[in-house]
Amino acid sequence: MAESIDPEITAHVAGLAAGARQASRSLALLSRADKDAALRAMADALDTASAEIIAANDKDIARGRANGLAEGLVDRLRLDEARVRAVAEALRDIAGLPDPVGEIVRGSTLANGLQIRQVRVPIGVVAMIYEARPNVTVDAAGLALKSGNAVVLRGGSAANESNRALVVVLRGALESQGLPAASISLIDEGGRDAVRALMTARGQVDVLIPRGGADLIQAVVRESTVPVIETGVGNCHVYVDARADLDKAQAIVVNSKTHRVSVCNAAESLLVHRNVASSFLPAVLAELASAGVTIHGDSEIEVYAKEAGAAFTPATDEDFAREYLSLDISTRIVDSLDEALAHVQRYSTGHTEAIVTEDRGAARRWIAEVDAAAVMVNASTRFTDGGEFGFGAEIGISTQKLHARGPMGLSELTTTKWVVEGDGQIRH
Amino acid sequence: MAESIDPEITAHVAGLAAGARQASRSLALLSRADKDAALRAMADALDTASAEIIAANDKDIARGRANGLAEGLVDRLRLDEARVRAVAEALRDIAGLPDPVGEIVRGSTLANGLQIRQVRVPIGVVAMIYEARPNVTVDAAGLALKSGNAVVLRGGSAANESNRALVVVLRGALESQGLPAASISLIDEGGRDAVRALMTARGQVDVLIPRGGADLIQAVVRESTVPVIETGVGNCHVYVDARADLDKAQAIVVNSKTHRVSVCNAAESLLVHRNVASSFLPAVLAELASAGVTIHGDSEIEVYAKEAGAAFTPATDEDFAREYLSLDISTRIVDSLDEALAHVQRYSTGHTEAIVTEDRGAARRWIAEVDAAAVMVNASTRFTDGGEFGFGAEIGISTQKLHARGPMGLSELTTTKWVVEGDGQIRH
Numbered sequence: 001m002a003e004s005i006d007p008e009i010t011a012h013v014a015g016l017a018a019g020a021r022q023a024s025r026s027l028a029l030l031s032r033a034d035k036d037a038a039l040r041a042m043a044d045a046l047d048t049a050s051a052e053i054i055a056a057n058d059k060d061i062a063r064g065r066a067n068g069l070a071e072g073l074v075d076r077l078r079l080d081e082a083r084v085r086a087v088a089e090a091l092r093d094i095a096g097l098p099d100p101v102g103e104i105v106r107g108s109t110l111a112n113g114l115q116i117r118q119v120r121v122p123i124g125v126v127a128m129i130y131e132a133r134p135n136v137t138v139d140a141a142g143l144a145l146k147s148g149n150a151v152v153l154r155g156g157s158a159a160n161e162s163n164r165a166l167v168v169v170l171r172g173a174l175e176s177q178g179l180p181a182a183s184i185s186l187i188d189e190g191g192r193d194a195v196r197a198l199m200t201a202r203g204q205v206d207v208l209i210p211r212g213g214a215d216l217i218q219a220v221v222r223e224s225t226v227p228v229i230e231t232g233v234g235n236c237h238v239y240v241d242a243r244a245d246l247d248k249a250q251a252i253v254v255n256s257k258t259h260r261v262s263v264c265n266a267a268e269s270l271l272v273h274r275n276v277a278s279s280f281l282p283a284v285l286a287e288l289a290s291a292g293v294t295i296h297g298d299s300e301i302e303v304y305a306k307e308a309g310a311a312f313t314p315a316t317d318e319d320f321a322r323e324y325l326s327l328d329i330s331t332r333i334v335d336s337l338d339e340a341l342a343h344v345q346r347y348s349t350g351h352t353e354a355i356v357t358e359d360r361g362a363a364r365r366w367i368a369e370v371d372a373a374a375v376m377v378n379a380s381t382r383f384t385d386g387g388e389f390g391f392g393a394e395i396g397i398s399t400q401k402l403h404a405r406g407p408m409g410l411s412e413l414t415t416t417k418w419v420v421e422g423d424g425q426i427r428h
Numbered sequence: 429m430a431e432s433i434d435p436e437i438t439a440h441v442a443g444l445a446a447g448a449r450q451a452s453r454s455l456a457l458l459s460r461a462d463k464d465a466a467l468r469a470m471a472d473a474l475d476t477a478s479a480e481i482i483a484a485n486d487k488d489i490a491r492g493r494a495n496g497l498a499e500g501l502v503d504r505l506r507l508d509e510a511r512v513r514a515v516a517e518a519l520r521d522i523a524g525l526p527d528p529v530g531e532i533v534r535g536s537t538l539a540n541g542l543q544i545r546q547v548r549v550p551i552g553v554v555a556m557i558y559e560a561r562p563n564v565t566v567d568a569a570g571l572a573l574k575s576g577n578a579v580v581l582r583g584g585s586a587a588n589e590s591n592r593a594l595v596v597v598l599r600g601a602l603e604s605q606g607l608p609a610a611s612i613s614l615i616d617e618g619g620r621d622a623v624r625a626l627m628t629a630r631g632q633v634d635v636l637i638p639r640g641g642a643d644l645i646q647a648v649v650r651e652s653t654v655p656v657i658e659t660g661v662g663n664c665h666v667y668v669d670a671r672a673d674l675d676k677a678q679a680i681v682v683n684s685k686t687h688r689v690s691v692c693n694a695a696e697s698l699l700v701h702r703n704v705a706s707s708f709l710p711a712v713l714a715e716l717a718s719a720g721v722t723i724h725g726d727s728e729i730e731v732y733a734k735e736a737g738a739a740f741t742p743a744t745d746e747d748f749a750r751e752y753l754s755l756d757i758s759t760r761i762v763d764s765l766d767e768a769l770a771h772v773q774r775y776s777t778g779h780t781e782a783i784v785t786e787d788r789g790a791a792r793r794w795i796a797e798v799d800a801a802a803v804m805v806n807a808s809t810r811f812t813d814g815g816e817f818g819f820g821a822e823i824g825i826s827t828q829k830l831h832a833r834g835p836m837g838l839s840e841l842t843t844t845k846w847v848v849e850g851d852g853q854i855r856h
Contacts, residue, residue: 028796029797116817118834123829221630221653252852252854369453373845374847376848378851378852379852379853380855382854383848383853401552401635401655401843402634402831417800418802418812419802422804423806424676424806424807425807425808426679426680426808427808427816
């Protein structure tokens with residue numbers, strides 16, 4: 001943080017943030033109808049501009065390929081007609097959600113007749129730093145607008161042409177609705193210095209949400225003086241208890257691990273109670289093996305893995321701490337619920353931790369003692385998700401304890417103010 | 429932040445934080461009955477040890493006087509029998525409050541049968557940095573315990589002997605109840621390095637709450653890598669609108685300014701609409717003058733102040749930005765509600781802003797457009813207070829937007845976890 005930042009870049013970012021602040025004052029006063037109309041106009045504009053957006057995206061893809069970007073990442077970067085239609089449709093879905101602004105969280109009339117109420121209001125200026133998926137640009141802009149916030153976006157440089165094209169379209173749509181273009185800003189230059197300028201724009205930016213890999217998130221948490229909402233690193237465990245229903249357990253383990261491997265709510269670690277190890281591990285490891293999963297474990301696990309025909313690697317301490325985001329799982333046999341709890345306490349990233357058990361006492365202890373955004377009994381870790389929880393949309397999954405914990409929907413993009421109405425009351 | 433911290437002090441603070449973490453795991457599982465019994469035992473122990481506590485406090489007072497501490501501060505520092513009884517009684521009051529832990533914030537049964545609920549749980553380890561009032565030591569310890577958190581306290585060095593004595597008594601009472609003494613720790617040595625070690629104990633300490641003057645709070649906000657809840661700097665305004673009831677306005681202005689001057693919810697600035705300036709200012713300035721208030725303003729205000737017999741000082745831009753915490757008020761005549769809103773937007777610290785008006789439209793605009801923890805219509809700014817709001821107890825008043833905004837009671841010392849209970853559900 002002691003390194004100096006190019007003053008031109010600092011000034012550029014400060015200018016964007018000041019424009020966003022100004023815009024946020026208008027956005028905070030918009031009715032739901034106005035915001036929804038703007039969201040629909042943004043969606044229509046994306047549909048209309050589909051060809052230009054795809055052309056810009058083609059440049060990103062060509063540059064990515066020239067730079068040797070892996071095909072998996074090229075695919076995440078790609079926008080085709082169907083994907084542009086889908087991001088536009090996501091904006092229409094956001095328009096269909098209730099407005100969080102104005103919701104009364106609690107309120108009462110005090111003994112002296114004062115009427116007090118705690119009301120949801122926008123946070124103000126929300127910044128997001130994220131990686132290469134251009135759909136995040138549109139999602140973040142839509143969620144920020146619906147919650148009455150201005151947004152400053154910093155996408156991955158690999159998606160820069162796509163993000164520029166998308167933001168031009170979105171800003172044009174806002175202006176067509178009489179709303180300030182500065183409601184949505186993109187920092188599309190300035191490299192690492194621009195990121196640092198954004199992270200230190202305290203007072204100009206109200207909250208910073210990093211979305212991406214563990215390295216990005218840790219760098220932001222470490223360097224930011226703007227309040228941060230930490231998202232989404234998940235070293236999620238499934239613990240199969242002595243009294244688990246082993247059919248349910250197998251389905252949950254396989255689903256948690258293999259349903260989608262690159263996401264934060266995928267399971268990365270399997271703990272099995274010794275009493276059921278010999279009856280459970282052969283079948284589950286065989287099914288994991290047939291899905292292409294590599295098992296990381298100790299010599300005890302190695303025996304089961306080899307018998308099940310699964311790929312095996314000896315597990316180091318780091319293996320148990322890792323968020324693989326791949327077809328890998330660390331596995332351990334534990335002697336007791338206590339040992340399982342201690343293991344989770346040591347390695348958990350506080351995202352999602354699941355127990356499979358029919359034992360009411362074990363379930364109750366798991367729920368009470370595991371310290372995580374989501375604690376589950378007899379369910380796949382994949383359910384920790386704003387869509388699954390019924391929020392309608394999600395800006396990320398918070399793994400911190402302040403402000404928001406777990407899936408963040410529109411409410412989590414608001415703060416509150418206390419409104420106090422009286423008739424001349426004074427304190428005695 | 430690049431300066432190095434004495435490694436022994438870092439290790440000492442890390443040791444306290446680790447002990448607190450360990451203790452927090454037990455505290456999180458306590459029933460309300462256990463916590464209330466401990467709070468009552470703490471209160472009884474304070475009553476029993478009153479003489480030792482007062483003897484320790486005498487040493488602080490003698491040292492303070494020898495160091496030339498102002499009598500006002502000596503009075504804030506002082507503990508006598510009545511005050512020890514009062515802090516003990518405050519613990520019994522906390523025992524009487526509902527337990528925030530376990531409260532279900534929201535919940536539902538999803539289409540697939542999963543039952544989800546968002547439940548309040550303790551944050552974990554809460555640290556507080558505060559100044560010279562030893563009653564804060566007991567209040568903070570009590571509120572932390574009731575909300576299931578371990579607490580690490582760093583009081584002002586002027587109160588060090590008092591705080592030591594209090595914490596010894598409180599820890600003894602915890603142990604007598606079978607609870608870990610490490611639930612309450614005091615950092616009573618290490619000077620500035622200890623504060624810096626605490627502010628950078630990210631991962632060991634979950635949240636840091638500074639309570640004190642603007643300098644302390646700004647230093648903590650700037651240097652802390654632990655998430656901070658910013659509290660209590662209040663440059664609170666009262667705006668007397670063109671359509672104010674001037675009797676109510678006078679009572680509200682005088683009460684907001686003079687009821688207690690050293691607190692963050694005292695008014696520091698008065699704005700008066702030009703249409704009522706000549707009918708309002710003479711009487712209100714005379715009453716402020718008779719209460720000993722000095723008026724800070726421009727030449728227009730000077731004329732009114734002199735006619736009212738009030739002490740007057742020309743106001744600089746800094747005067748309008750200042751939290752006086754004394755018998756001073758900045759005053760300005762504005763030509764319109766818009767000008768009042770612009771003034772508040774420029775100078776507000778986001779604490780409490782009041783309008784006095786009988787005009788529904790003006791009140792609605794004030795409520796909607798002022799960005800502060802509390803916005804008031806026809807009420808004294810002094811009402812922004814956890815006790816007044818009915819929270820029963822208050823750990824501080826947050827002026828930030830994330831996690832908590834306004835008076836913080838027990839709920840604000842909690843986070844939530846999602847509990848997901850199923851019967852083998854997996855994602856399709």
